[in-house]
Amino acid sequence: MSTVEKIAMGIIGIGMVTTLILPGRQTPKVIDSFSGLFRGSLATAMASPRR
Template sequence: MSLAQKFLTGLFGIGMVTTLILPGRQTPKVFDAARKLISYPLATAMGQNKG
C-alpha cells in the first residue's frame, strides 16, 4: 500500500469514526453516501447503471 493510499484510508477512517461519535452528525446520510460511492461505479462497470 502506498503512502497516499494509507493517508486516504486513515482520513476516511477518521471521518467515519467522527461521524459516529460526535453529537449532531448525520450518520445515516454519510453511510448512504459511502454506499453510493461504492455501488454506483460498480454497477456501471457491470453494465447495470442505476441511472
C-alpha cells in the same frame, strides 16, 4: 498498498468515525452516502447503470 493509499484510507476512516460519534449527526444518512459511493464506483467500473 502505497503510502498515498494508506494516507487516503486513514483520512476517510477518521472522517467516518468522527461523523458517527459527534452529537447531532444523522448516522444512517452518513452510512448510506458511503455505501453509495462504493456502489457507484463499482457500477462505473463495471459499466452498468447506477441504482
